[in-house]
Amino acid sequence: MSQVLPAERGLRRVIGDGASVPDGQVDGLSADDLLALYRGLVLLRTYDERSVVYHRQGRIGTYAIFWNHEAMQVGSAFALERRDWIFPSYRESAIGLLRGMPVATVLQWWRGHPAGWWNPLDWNVASICVPIGTHVPHAVGFAWGAKLRGEDRVALVMFGDGATSEGSVHEGMTFAGVTKAPVILFCNNNQWAISTPVSEQTAAPTLAEKAIGYGMPGVRVDGGDVLAVYEATREAVARARAGDGPTFIEAVTYRAAPHATADDPSLYIDEERVAEARENECVGRFARYLERAGLLSEDVAAEIKDDALARLREGIAEAEAEPPADPALVFDYAYASPPPGLADDLAELRRILGR
Amino acid sequence: MSTVTLTYREASRAGIRHALATDERVFLMGEDVGAYGGAFAVSMSLLEEFGPERVRNTPLSESAFVGAGIGAALNGMRPIVEVMTINFSLLALDQIVNNAATLRYMSGGQLSVPLVVRMATGAGRQLAAQHAHSLEVWYAHIPGVRALAPATPEDARGMLLAALDDPDPVFIFEHATLYPLEGELEETPHAVDIDHAAVRRGGDDVTLVTYGGSLGKCLQAAETLAADGIDAEVIDLRTLRPLDTETILASLAKTHRLVIVDEGWKTGSLAAEVSAQIMERGFDLLDWPVRRVCTAEVPIPYAKHLEEAALPSTERIVHAVKEMAF
Numbered sequence A: 001m002s003q004v005l006p007a008e009r010g011l012r013r014v015i016g017d018g019a020s021v022p023d024g025q026v027d028g029l030s031a032d033d034l035l036a037l038y039r040g041l042v043l044l045r046t047y048d049e050r051s052v053v054y055h056r057q058g059r060i061g062t063y064a065i066f067w068n069h070e071a072m073q074v075g076s077a078f079a080l081e082r083r084d085w086i087f088p089s090y091r092e093s094a095i096g097l098l099r100g101m102p103v104a105t106v107l108q109w110w111r112g113h114p115a116g117w118w119n120p121l122d123w124n125v126a127s128i129c130v131p132i133g134t135h136v137p138h139a140v141g142f143a144w145g146a147k148l149r150g151e152d153r154v155a156l157v158m159f160g161d162g163a164t165s166e167g168s169v170h171e172g173m174t175f176a177g178v179t180k181a182p183v184i185l186f187c188n189n190n191q192w193a194i195s196t197p198v199s200e201q202t203a204a205p206t207l208a209e210k211a212i213g214y215g216m217p218g219v220r221v222d223g224g225d226v227l228a229v230y231e232a233t234r235e236a237v238a239r240a241r242a243g244d245g246p247t248f249i250e251a252v253t254y255r256a257a258p259h260a261t262a263d264d265p266s267l268y269i270d271e272e273r274v275a276e277a278r279e280n281e282c283v284g285r286f287a288r289y290l291e292r293a294g295l296l297s298e299d300v301a302a303e304i305k306d307d308a309l310a311r312l313r314e315g316i317a318e319a320e321a322e323p324p325a326d327p328a329l330v331f332d333y334a335y336a337s338p339p340p341g342l343a344d345d346l347a348e349l350r351r352i353l354g355r
Numbered sequence B: 001m002s003t004v005t006l007t008y009r010e011a012s013r014a015g016i017r018h019a020l021a022t023d024e025r026v027f028l029m030g031e032d033v034g035a036y037g038g039a040f041a042v043s044m045s046l047l048e049e050f051g052p053e054r055v056r057n058t059p060l061s062e063s064a065f066v067g068a069g070i071g072a073a074l075n076g077m078r079p080i081v082e083v084m085t086i087n088f089s090l091l092a093l094d095q096i097v098n099n100a101a102t103l104r105y106m107s108g109g110q111l112s113v114p115l116v117v118r119m120a121t122g123a124g125r126q127l128a129a130q131h132a133h134s135l136e137v138w139y140a141h142i143p144g145v146r147a148l149a150p151a152t153p154e155d156a157r158g159m160l161l162a163a164l165d166d167p168d169p170v171f172i173f174e175h176a177t178l179y180p181l182e183g184e185l186e187e188t189p190h191a192v193d194i195d196h197a198a199v200r201r202g203g204d205d206v207t208l209v210t211y212g213g214s215l216g217k218c219l220q221a222a223e224t225l226a227a228d229g230i231d232a233e234v235i236d237l238r239t240l241r242p243l244d245t246e247t248i249l250a251s252l253a254k255t256h257r258l259v260i261v262d263e264g265w266k267t268g269s270l271a272a273e274v275s276a277q278i279m280e281r282g283f284d285l286l287d288w289p290v291r292r293v294c295t296a297e298v299p300i301p302y303a304k305h306l307e308e309a310a311l312p313s314t315e316r317i318v319h320a321v322k323e324m325a326f
């Protein structure tokens, strides 16, 4: 079995283990804030688990599972203002839910339905680029542009450990350093890029130390600790807003689910590490933290879970109620004003489809 | 002669396995080609057979591993580089166009880049606008390289072996919908001819020229047309650069009608190149203007019915033929 980096090396943590490691606290977070974080975690967890089922039932297409990545998404998004932008990868496809985007919208995205095209300008959540890492320079340019326009707006861009090997990511980080763009480069290090372990991805002992070379701070947090992620992102956001430029955050977790619904990880993954990660998964960890602090009762937990399930039930029903798109849609949106040839192509298509 | 039945996927693997077993200069590298067996399971089990020095997972760095392939080839190795899909090969395009394709020329013939790069191409699997294009014409545009599009299991295996014998960079485009396709092959792997197109079905009334993932659609269209008394000849280009125009001209001398079916976008497509070459060299053979059936000039849609509507289909091919007077 391939070696993976030990998750322990210099990781920031807030949540204790309920035994020898004491719980910490994050300044400025109220009990309501803590519950809001928990609601976010449960919503994403529920979305993810239901989506895997919907995929099996043929109701959505291939789906990139983010089970046990919720703390990274919730913790970082919570540190932003609504005016700040998020540039997600496919792994964070549902991050808009944290800003109130309807469940149906995200499900429709995975159904290939035009109703799934959320408007990035409505949600300040960019659309997703599948070629790995290619959205990193977009986020950097966006943030730099905001700086040039004098806007108080930062960008958070999310990508995986594998993405750190791509030219776009190196070049984007170089650019961010030089322009002092107000951007947070958030790396979800789940230790796998499909079947390639991070030890085959880089010879660097950690990803965070790469930041030195780009002239920005690099922080390493436990990606399963929503509070540590929140705190680290909040600090990075403060630096960005203060004009001090970008920060690289490496959030370390372990991919405890397949890469996507089409993947069979048994060919390559370390089942013991998966079992350990599942045991210590991020939503349960935070629930226990809240319980220890006396902030989460069984009743409240049940209400939060039921609420999330109801949103999913309504979401899938709404997504499925949408009639399939007219074939003419094939030709829409390639251009603002379509060239004449497309009309001929559409006419041919209609003739063949007989409508 | 004894034969075996293999899928296109197995045939491609058999080619790689044969090369690894018979030539120690050969190695395979690419994203997830090890235990995972590659994005399309082509290299499944090769890691166990040949070990990690010869079947090598790479970092997620297309430009680096294609560039490293160039370097290894310059030093006498015979790398087989797998790029997951043609869309991701764009991240390595500078290495390909500016370096792999030019080093022989720029060294006055002293350097050789015997590099083989394989990649999946094409749509039909609901992978949408950043994962499903047919950009092989871009490769066919580059002097200094050879571009191959196997449409059968025999070609998937034999073209790889022929590519390894070629002293220049060769790009192999494996259409992603073909991997499960079965075919009968000679038992012993061997290189196939990579200079000529193949007539896959004989006919006298119209010539359908195609390659890769569209071959099956053309053969099916030919059956439909046959039921209506139109006898179509189907030509599989096989090699996209350099093009074998002679085979097409010979066919047109019989049929006098040409329909080109190409999953690329029509503007600047292989279909456009074939058409232009026929205009230049076979204008007098034609009884009817050349017709092209290509993919709608839009990014590939995600929804199944929209994707199907955007791609060449049997119906569209039949329709294009029937518009001609016979």
Ligand SMILES: Cc1ncc(C[n+]2csc(CCOP(=O)(O)OP(=O)(O)O)c2C)c(N)n1
Pocket (backbone or CB within 6 Å): A091, A130, A131, A132, A159, A160, A161, A162, A163, A164, A188, A190, A192, A193, A194, A259, B031, B060, B062, B084, B088, B091
């Ligand atoms: C440029 C490019 N090359 C290859 C792929 C295929 N691919 C999709 S996901 C993936 C692994 C990415 O791993 P990582 O960056 O660690 O993100 P994770 O999936 O673990 O969140 C690969 C290789 C791609 N989408 N884009």
Ligand SMILES: [Mg+2]
Pocket (backbone or CB within 6 Å): A160, A161, A162, A188, A189, A190, A191, A192, A193, A194
């Ligand atoms: Mg990863």
